[in-house]
Amino acid sequence: MRLVQETYHDRQGEEALTYLYEANSYVPLARIDQGKPEANDTDARDAIYHFHNDVSGLPEELTDAGGELVWQARYKVWGNSVQEEWIARAPQRPASAWGEVQVTAPVPTHVPRSQHLRFQGQYLDRETGLHYSTFRFYDPDIGRFINPDPIGLIGGTNLYQYGPNPIVWIDPWGWAADRLPRTNGRWDGEIQFIPSDLHGNVPHTGSAADMRKARC
Template sequence: MVDTTGTTSLTYDGLYRLTGVTYPNADTQSYTYDAQGNRLTKVHNGTPTSYSYDDADQMTLAGGVAYTYDADGNQTAAGTDTFSWDAENRMTASTIGGVSGSYAYDGAGLRRSPTLGGATVTYTWDLTGSLANVLRDSAGNRYVYGLDLISRTDGSGAQEYYLTDGLGSTTGLADGAGSVTDTYGYDVYGAVRARTGTSGQEFTFTGEQVDSSGLQYLRARYYDAASGRFVSRDPLPLLQRYAYVGGNPVNLVDPYGLCSLRHPGDCAEVGLTKAIDYGADYIQDKANRIGIEKGIIAIGTGLVCAGAVAAPESIVLPAACIAGISGYLFAQEYQWVANCENVASGKLSADRAYGKNVLSAFPLPLGLLGKAVVNPGVERAIGRGPHFLPGLQCGSSVAEAASAFQQQE
């Protein structure tokens, strides 16, 4: 991997997990993992750090620092640092490095106003796209987006333009005259390795917010770059609920804090799980008023996303599908889903086969469609037949729906 600082050499294991890094300045890092994808060791320039975990994949020790968790899998202590959580598993308070913080959230569950070291900032979010983004804050900053964050204008009118890499990480800032004022360098998991300039802007690794607590806010959860792990359990029932992007941070991103985009298997899991979770409630609550066909859009779209999962070089379809399934879908026209299906139909090759294999690796009662088996509302809905998959007809059972998905080549 080559950038303006030189060449970074990378090695991987057979599961595409990063095992070794040599940076342009000759610094080295190496990693080993257990069978569940938890990091067992990190060796930095010859100095090792070992990690231990409990049966729930919760990290209990890292280099001698002890970690504790509540019953919901939220991290409550890391050495002398402490964390508090609400009933919806959102971080509400922290003490990190002796600095106290508190966090408030809006009705959409997004972080509205963190208070760190006595200073409070309130954010206004744009919810119209597939990914919620900060538009402005109470400090007077305004943000402009394209495919990534383009610029920040502060309260005085001064502008900063973001220079980014392939992951969307901020590598530099330029002023209105085009001069580079700040530079950023990261290790592979996002910890800052080099920094020049004095800008107080917070959007750094993968283009997401890292505040003065040192944690990165990824909407559903907070990420700790030092450990390469989230500090709370993934709300989705994936196999690995803490490790960041399956040990492949050079190629994958996780802006939702839910699944690593560009990874078909993870997006398949998200699609099906979200479809089942939201589809069941929606069908049961709304079917009498709007008709069963619209009620099963969530499930049908989940199957489409799981079977289609866009090509690895594209994150547009998975992002749109995940956003739709997770709540916005029900406000959209049926044509949105049809368009999603049409786009997906052109990508049902190796990626769909990958998604099929991910699904088939789970015993059905415990797997991604397992909830549907024991949920009469979902079983009835699928039984009335969304025609999102060839071979799935009116009257199809949940098992037949799973089979139709698995038979796609």
């Protein structure tokens, strides 16, 4: 899933979060927050945040337009967060000149919404701790999907596997694992299936041709 936009309508007002991604990828680049203030609020709450991801595309930090760190998270290898925090900073107010009256009204500041993007194509459900992957849910605590593979045994005998290595494999839709670009910069381009026996051994992998057959 490549989330384009999500909207909020609550006590904080109306706000739309728009996401930008790398070309032909599920790696997030930026998030644009655009909000309508309440009647007694002068803060329009418009802001842009930039994603800083690890090698697999998992967001680790967000910075604002000025390059200041506003959010960070640390994860275990299969994507379960062990630390997540928003960095709140007091707004900077210009110093008043000699003889001027010091303004006491608060400086408007944007309070960002939570950051829910995880592995490429995944969206965190904070109530359950599961990651939504379009066709099924992924549990980062065990590193496996909680639903069987929707394409069945075509994807291999291990119906709940995410991938053999979360650093170089992704599954943005929850039904076909794909290799990340090789270290020499070339994109593999083929959908790689991961069939394995009951002991977790991987005897062979499929290709995009298998994917086309699965759709028939």
